[in-house]
Amino acid sequence: xxxxxxxxxxxxxxxxxxxxxxxxxxxxxxxxxxxxxxxxxxxxxxxxxxxxxxxxxxxxxxxxxxxxxxxxxxxxxxxxxxxxxxxxxxxxxxxxxxxxxxxxxxxxxxxxxxxxxxxxxxxxxxxxxxxxxxxxxxxxxxxxxxxxxxxxxxxxxxxxxxxxxxxxxxxxxxxxxxxxxxxxxxxxxxxxxxxxxxxxxxxxxxxxxxxxxxxxxxxxxxxxxx
Numbered sequence: 001x002x003x004x005x006x007x008x009x010x011x012x013x014x015x016x017x018x019x020x021x022x023x024x025x026x027x028x029x030x031x032x033x034x035x036x037x038x039x040x041x042x043x044x045x046x047x048x049x050x051x052x053x054x055x056x057x058x059x060x061x062x063x064x065x066x067x068x069x070x071x072x073x074x075x076x077x078x079x080x081x082x083x084x085x086x087x088x089x090x091x092x093x094x095x096x097x098x099x100x101x102x103x104x105x106x107x108x109x110x111x112x113x114x115x116x117x118x119x120x121x122x123x124x125x126x127x128x129x130x131x132x133x134x135x136x137x138x139x140x141x142x143x144x145x146x147x148x149x150x151x152x153x154x155x156x157x158x159x160x161x162x163x164x165x166x167x168x169x170x171x172x173x174x175x176x177x178x179x180x181x182x183x184x185x186x187x188x189x190x191x192x193x194x195x196x197x198x199x200x201x202x203x204x205x206x207x208x209x210x211x212x213x214x215x216x217x218x219x220x221x222x223x224x225x226x
Contacts, residue, residue, distance in 0.1 A: 013221075013224045014187055014192065014193070014194060014195060014220055014223065014224070015036040015037065015173075015193060015194035015195075016034070016035050016036050016037070016194065016195055016197075016216075016217055016220050017035065017036065017037035017038070017039055017067075017069065017173065017194055017195070017196040017197070018030040018035045018037075018038055018039065018197060018198075018201065018208070018213060019038075019039030019041070019048075019069070019071065019175075019196055019197065019198040020039060020041055020046075020048030020198040020199075020202075020205075020206055020208075021038055021039065021040060021048075021050075021058060021206075021208065022048060022050055022054070022058075022206040022207070023058075023206075023207070023208070024057070024058065024061060025210070026207075026208035026210070026213070027058050027061045027062065028061060029208065029210040029213050029214070030208070030213055031061075031062065031063060031066055033213050033214045033216075033217040033218075034217050034221065035066065035213075035217060036066065036067065036194070037066065037067035037068075037069050037090075037091070037194075038058075038062055038066065038067070038068055038069065039069045039070075039071055039093065039196070039198070040055045040058060040059065040068065040069065040070055040071065040087075040089075041071045042055070042070055042071060042072050042075065042079075042080075042083055043071060043072065043073040043075075043095070045073075047205035047206055048198065048205060048206040049206075052082070052083055052086055052087060055070075055083070055087045056086055056087055056088075059087055059088050059089070060088070067090040067091050068087075068088060068089050068090045068091070069089065069090065069091045069092070069093050069111075070083065070084075070087065070089040070091070070092055070093065071093045071095060072092065072093070072094055072095065072096070072098075073094075073095045073096040074096030074097060074098060075096075077102070077105065080092075080106060081106070084106060084108070089108070090109075091108070091109050091110065091111065091140070092106060092108050092109070092110040092111075093110065093111050093113060093143060094110060094111075094112055094113060095113040095145075098112070099135070100135045100136045100137070100138065100139075103136065103138075103139070104138055109140045110139060110140060111139055111140055111141045111142065111143050111173060112132060112133075112136045112139045112142055112143070113142075113143040113144075113145050113175075114128075114129045114132050114133070114142055114143070114144055114145070115145050115146060115159075116129060116144055116145070116146065116159045116160075116163045116164065116176075117146055117159035117160060117163060129144075129163075129164075129165050130165050133165070133168065133170070139170060140170070140171070141170050141171035141172065141173055141193060141194075142168065142170055142171075142172055142173065143173040143174075143175055143196060144159075144164060144172060144173070144174055144175060144176070145159070145175040145176045145196075146158060146159040146175075146176035146177060157176065157177040158176050158177030158178070158182060158186075159176050159177075161174075161186070161189055161190050164190065171192075171193035171194065172190070172192045172193050172194075173192060173193060173194040173195070173196050174186055174187075174190050174192040174194070174195050174196065175195070175196035175197075175198075177199075177200065178195055178196070178197045178200050179197065179199075179200030179201070179212075179216070180200070180212065180215050180216050180219055183195060183197070183200075183216060183219055183220060184219060184223055187220065187223055188223070195220060197216055200212070200216065201213045201216050
């Protein structure tokens, strides 16, 4: 399989994001395990959705130098601004059809999610991904996730990693069905800047398994260049 990130990033440790956190104990476990970033979902249709009040409480448990990421899907501008005024988010993650102008309007660093594996020919999938990347030139990175009709992430399914366009010039965050059983293969095959896990460390939607979180982080760390 192809390598996707710039070679200047390949010597760095792979970052780890635990997404879809809804409980204090799961935030504490992810932090203690050594996760680099924690994700909070502000999409009401998601089973991992958190209210603003809940997110405030959870984010205030996160120590310095651990990123707090807010996930949005085609949210009204006013709603995002209201959340930003209350929740101390470090980074925004957009999973819908948001334009570059929209994403840039909040004055915060952001990553744009791109879903791969649509049920059409692979050339079309690649061109769509490349079109999104070209538009979002100021994105801090691109999160590559699994396409499933009607869902915006959290599918629990991996996509075909060979669909990833070559020579992406920004950090790649690999998501989509990652778990303890396949994260090593994913890292060795794709060479991403970071990996993003949600359902792969859960007992149920939004309810994390502390043992799986620790094992996932340990597996990624075991692959780092000494």
